[in-house]
Amino acid sequence: MSDLAQERALEPARAATGTTAIETERLSVFYGAKEALKQVSIAIPAREVVAFIGPSGCGKSTLLRSLNRMNDRVPDARVQGRVLFDGQDIYGPDVDAVEIRRRIGMVFQRANPFPKSIFDNVAFGPRINGYTGKLADVVERALRQAAAWDELKDRLRQSAVGLSGGQQQRVCIARALAVEPEVLLMDEPASALDPISTQQIEELIYALKQTLTVVIVTHNMQQAARVSDRTAFLYMGELVEYGATQELFTRPTEPRTEAYITGRFG
Amino acid sequence: MKATRLQLRRKLTGRIMGALAYLAAAAAVLPLLLVFGYLLLKGASSVNLDFFLHMPRPVGVPGGGMANAIIGTLMLVGVASLLGVPIGIGAGMYLAEHGNAPLATSVRFLADVLNGLPSIVIGIFAWQLLVRPVGHFSAAAGGIALGLMMIPTVTRTTEEMVLTVPTALREAALALGYARWRTALRIVLPTALGGVITGVLIAVARVAGETAPLLFTSLGNQFWSVSLTQPISAIPLQVFNYAISAYDELHAQAWAGAVVLIALVLVISLGARAVVGRGFARGND
Ligand SMILES: Nc1ncnc2c1ncn2[C@@H]1O[C@H](COP(=O)(O)OP(=O)(O)OP(=O)(O)O)[C@@H](O)[C@H]1O
Ligand SMILES: [Mg+2]
Numbered sequence: 001m002s003d004l005a006q007e008r009a010l011e012p013a014r015a016a017t018g019t020t021a022i023e024t025e026r027l028s029v030f031y032g033a034k035e036a037l038k039q040v041s042i043a044i045p046a047r048e049v050v051a052f053i054g055p056s057g058c059g060k061s062t063l064l065r066s067l068n069r070m071n072d073r074v075p076d077a078r079v080q081g082r083v084l085f086d087g088q089d090i091y092g093p094d095v096d097a098v099e100i101r102r103r104i105g106m107v108f109q110r111a112n113p114f115p116k117s118i119f120d121n122v123a124f125g126p127r128i129n130g131y132t133g134k135l136a137d138v139v140e141r142a143l144r145q146a147a148a149w150d151e152l153k154d155r156l157r158q159s160a161v162g163l164s165g166g167q168q169q170r171v172c173i174a175r176a177l178a179v180e181p182e183v184l185l186m187d188e189p190a191s192a193l194d195p196i197s198t199q200q201i202e203e204l205i206y207a208l209k210q211t212l213t214v215v216i217v218t219h220n221m222q223q224a225a226r227v228s229d230r231t232a233f234l235y236m237g238e239l240v241e242y243g244a245t246q247e248l249f250t251r252p253t254e255p256r257t258e259a260y261i262t263g264r265f266g
Numbered sequence: 267m268k269a270t271r272l273q274l275r276r277k278l279t280g281r282i283m284g285a286l287a288y289l290a291a292a293a294a295v296l297p298l299l300l301v302f303g304y305l306l307l308k309g310a311s312s313v314n315l316d317f318f319l320h321m322p323r324p325v326g327v328p329g330g331g332m333a334n335a336i337i338g339t340l341m342l343v344g345v346a347s348l349l350g351v352p353i354g355i356g357a358g359m360y361l362a363e364h365g366n367a368p369l370a371t372s373v374r375f376l377a378d379v380l381n382g383l384p385s386i387v388i389g390i391f392a393w394q395l396l397v398r399p400v401g402h403f404s405a406a407a408g409g410i411a412l413g414l415m416m417i418p419t420v421t422r423t424t425e426e427m428v429l430t431v432p433t434a435l436r437e438a439a440l441a442l443g444y445a446r447w448r449t450a451l452r453i454v455l456p457t458a459l460g461g462v463i464t465g466v467l468i469a470v471a472r473v474a475g476e477t478a479p480l481l482f483t484s485l486g487n488q489f490w491s492v493s494l495t496q497p498i499s500a501i502p503l504q505v506f507n508y509a510i511s512a513y514d515e516l517h518a519q520a521w522a523g524a525v526v527l528i529a530l531v532l533v534i535s536l537g538a539r540a541v542v543g544r545g546f547a548r549g550n551d
Contacts, residue, residue, distance in 0.1 A: 070437065073446070075366060101440060103443075106441035108437065108441075112435055112437070112438045114439075124452075125442035128444065129442075129443055
């Protein structure tokens with residue numbers, strides 16, 4: 001943890017690069033009649049790590065999943081408002097959700113490897129996305145990025161299902177990275193992992209922002225503080241406060257934020 | 267003192283319930299064993315190489331067999347599978363993936379109705395549609411009748427098996443830029459394959475023994491034929507014809523036919539299972 005902190009301290013204060021990766025405008029999501037997300041407007045800057053925090057059921061996953069249209073297949077989910085990505089509303093009429101999901105990848109709370117070999121898991125995305133180079137190279141690159149190569153390189157042909165939870169999750173991260181997404185959405189990626197695996201994944205997230213934008217949902221405020229540049233606090237479907245992580249944790253402007261981060265509810 | 271009495275009573279109840287469960291299990295398996303045993307007793311002695319290689323011979327001429335009926339059953343089941351397996355798997359996947367669409371509800375209902383139709387009704391239907399317009403009986407008509415009977419079984423088992431595939435796996439593929447149909451083909455179906463194949467095998471086993479739908483479709487044939495447009499023999503038809511004949515010799519052949527029919531179903535099941543098993547070990551890619 002200490003070298004991660006050091007690295008962060010050494011990094012020059014990050015002036016906003018100016019570009020926004022994804023932006024929501026008055027985004028509301030309904031499950032049936034229930035409004036799970038209420039008019040949320042939030043801009044995710046490119047190549048930064050943004051954390052969503054908030055008590056259980058406040059809409060973190062809902063917000064995250066609406067950023068790559070993952071809720072399309074949830075039967076009674078309905079979306080209002082806009083989500084701008086690359087200058088267009090991803091819920092617009094001519095938008096291909098499949099293409100959106102290829103460019104905005106996702107890692108889930110519970111590792112969900114396919115019942116296939118490690119290699120086939122990682123190569124799964126590139127195989128259909130018109131990748132023309134050598135698959136073995138992509139797989140190696142993605143596994144290296146996910147800090148799993150050295151550990152797994154000798155058993156690429158083994159089933160991914162037989163790995164430990166932390167290894168599985170890193171294979172899933174490698175699988176998501178192999179299609180070279182521009183944004184990676186992570187829904188509590190370390191919540192089922194031991195401290196060592198968690199630390200590996202946090203370091204990995206930190207390294208990832210060199211090349212892509214990361215949005216991470218977490219229940220763990222220390223984790224949010226460690227890995228993210230900005231933090232958004234959601235409460236009962238509303239975006240209560242959003243700002244630089246350090247600011248939000250040291251000088252929250254909203255009483256509800258303060259109550260949550262000091263552990264008075266949630 | 268009280269506690270030990272209670273414990274004793276629990277133990278005793280447990281024993282009795284356990285014994286009852288064993289008894290029920292035995293009662294369920296017993297008829298099957300009896301049928302197998304009786305079949306083997308009556309039929310095994312008449313099953314020999316001639317039975318597989320030779321054509322039926324007139325009563326009194328030794329060494330007759332059912333070569334034509336064996337090939338006939340294989341062909342009928344083949345045609346039936348060509349029709350029933352793709353439609354059944356497709357419909358089952360549709361039901362599982364779009365379970366609450368209004369169309370799905372009707373499809374599910376119709377599949378159940380079709381499943382409940384007496385097989386003779388399916389036979390009449392196939393006769394009306396495929397035999398009468400053409401003017402003669404055919405193997406194709408029989409195969410199609412059997413295929414129709416396979417559809418509901420394959421549909422419902424496929425649906426059930428596909429529903430057991432975790433949502434997390436579907437979402438993983440979708441999040442990689444897989445379209446829904448591609449996710450269904452590349453992840454959902456392979457993951458459920460073992461169960462789907464089992465459903466197909468149950469359907470195959472069921473129709474391989476059907477007689478009624480063949481009576482006025484493929485009709486039966488005393489001669490060698492592998493033509494889809496001609497009448498064709500089938501083991502159950504032959505067994506039926508021999509069984510109602512007056513000759514002990516033919517009765518023996520009927521028993522032998524029944525043994526071969528069951529063995530055939532068994533071999534198909536084991537063969538397909540072996541293939542699927544190996545596919546899984548490789549990670550089905
Ligand atoms: N598929 C669904 N159908 C109906 N309601 C849902 C569905 N998914 C989520 N909800 C509801 O929407 C609200 C927000 O859920 P969401 O999963 O986004 O919360 P969360 O902040 O991610 O919570 P957690 O921290 O427990 O994961 C909750 O009240 C939840 O019950
Ligand atoms: Mg959640």
